[in-house]
Amino acid sequence: MSAPTVQPTALHGSSPGEWFLLDVRTPGEFSSAYIDGSVLVPLPELQGALATIREQAAGKPIAIVCRTGRRAFEAHRVMQGQGLKDPHVLEGGVVAWKAAGYPLLGQKGPMPLERQVSAASAGMVVTGVALGFLVNPAFFWFAGAVGAAQLLSALSGTCPMGPMLARMPWNASKNASAGS
Template sequence: MTTPTPTPTPTPTPTAIDTAVLRGLTKDGRGPRLLDVRTPGEFHTVHIPGAYNVPLDTLREHRAELLRHLDEDTVLICRSGARAAQAEQALADAGLPGLRVLEGGMVAWEAAGGPVTRGAARWELERQVRLIAGSIVLVSGLAGLAIPGLPLIGTAVGAGLTFAAVTNTCAMGMMLARLPYNRGPRTDINTVIAALKSRP
């Protein structure tokens, strides 16, 4: 008699929370902890009042420290939901599953008329990626009329964007996030942790 092979436990998918539910939960100024994992530049351009900015790379680096001050009553936020889902996975891998992700991110929140705090306007990271990728394809295509083989650069960019879509990652976006333009005021993880710790 053969012993059945145990079925691997599937990784739980992030639990989405829509804008209407989150607005209801935060109406009285209380509600869940809000962790915005966008770049500091994006966060300071516009964010939900009361949210803490912990960029995705910072969250991954300090997730062990953050775990002690988070619980399932936490909502992760980014521009559209993709980076927040990556943050949820990073925290789940570290031992804190079940966090919620704002469905549609800040795009959906603003479209629904949710309250926001605004700062100096900056281009969003995704728009910057479209500008850089589009410019490379355009220039290589035009220059390819005179220099044979140059359009292959555009093909490489297209392959990179396809890979980014399939894997839900973006190497160009990660590189652009490191530019001073996107950095904004640097996130002090100790200040964030102290604020999380003092919250009831």
């Protein structure tokens, strides 16, 4: 994936309001930790919000933020396809921002979506193995299928479980956007 990037140090060192910060994580992830001034538009809602983003950005460069950068690159692809010129991806996302020692706002919330996916799939594998020993060996196939799906997700860079978990009630937030 190729997109212009901006380093946390450059973004943090810029004047307040110089960049339009677009966060494409889930509402739950956003409410737990976000960069001051960020506007939340979850990745699945991005296509429908592009006109509003154009208005709000008002000629400022756009920095796309997610947890590590993967979803930000997906958002970049969508935005480029719709004619938004050169949105930048925050290199390393919120993880790199925090590692650089820069402040995050928010309150304790649900674990990050990637960890939720790992926990859910690991729980299904363990359950399948336990049921395979205790109930019926056919459950080993279930555990194997979950493991194979996780391997396919890792190799392809897609994850069907992520969008499903993003819709869960614990990932929803009453006040989804903050900042300007």
